Amino acid sequence: MDSARLLGVLADEVRRLRVLSGGDLTAPVPTCPGWTVGDLVEHVARGFRTVVGQESDQRAPTPAAALDEAYGALEAAFAEQPDHFWIRRMAQEAAIHRFDAELALGVPLTPFPEDFAVDAIGEMLDVFLSRETHTWTEDYAADLTEWGTHWLRVADWRVDVHPTGVEVAPIDSLDADASVLGRPGAVLLWLYDRGEDVVVSGDVERVAQVRRLLTTAMNVT
Structure with a gap:
């Protein structure tokens, strides 16, 4: 955007x-x-x-x-x-x-513009997962395990976890081990731990691990 x-x-x-x-x-x-x-x-x-x-x-x-x-x-x-x-x-x-x-x-919730939400999902994953975990790896060490070829799909993004940090890229296949899908605004709120109006499937422990990494990022930045 x-x-x-x-x-x-x-x-x-x-x-x-x-x-x-x-x-x-x-x-x-x-x-x-x-x-x-x-x-x-x-x-x-x-x-x-x-x-x-x-x-x-x-x-x-x-x-x-x-x-x-x-x-x-x-x-x-x-x-x-x-x-x-x-x-x-x-x-x-x-x-x-x-x-x-x-x-x-307690007032009506204004939806995010869809193009903004799509862009913001990528920004959130890049800034709070990829950059943070690669720059201050020691702060995230407890949840930076080696996933090997396993990965998590978040909307249209691929998330791979390694001891050196989290890699984020556009999805290149549909064989994810777990996924978090939904309307762009709902996924954005899920990333910020502000909503569960998403569909979570597959290996839920990988989803929980990424959730912990996001929580750590938001608490230390």
């Missing part, structure tokens, strides 16, 4: 999150234990500021104000120098946490 399309998704998701920030900021977020909606909005704002290098000790008067200020800085930075990696990552960050806020507030 190109940067222009991702910037559009990012803008849409921030607008939705901004509206949600006008709701009950004290509502607990079930998918982020210990957080309230206010905490979640401020977390997204901090992420935006971190990307543009504008960390600040000054606290905005409200989470909504913090989000407005941080997104303004992010938007300006991307207008001056588009960075596809960070545009993609921040679009996904905003989308997932918008989902979290909707869930917490």
Whole structure:
């Protein structure tokens, strides 16, 4: 997915999150234990500021104000120098946490655009499985076993686990030992441990092993 399309998704998701920030900021977020909606909005704002290098000790008067200020800085930075990696990552960050806020507030859940969800699945597998496990292999050692020729299918991606890290590539056959399939949005939520509206088949222990690797990645990054 190109940067222009991702910037559009990012803008849409921030607008939705901004509206949600006008709701009950004290509502607990079930998918982020210990957080309230206010905490979640401020977390997204901090992420935006971190990307543009504008960390600040000054606290905005409200989470909504913090989000407005941080997104303004992010938007300006991307207008001056588009960075596809960070545009993609921040679009996904905003989308997932918008989902979290909707869930917490009990409002209708907005589906992810399908093209965005398809792209985000690949991004998630690449960033949180392949890159993380190859860069900080020792953090994942307990679940980096040798699968040999065995593999897991996640949507249209092939996942192979080895002691040196996880390999991710587009599927090249249909003989997977296990699979996680479903609508792109459902698979994306499964990857983030936010939904089980997928079909899991085959060797469930391999699926559980990849789930543990993903959980570790999200806890250490």
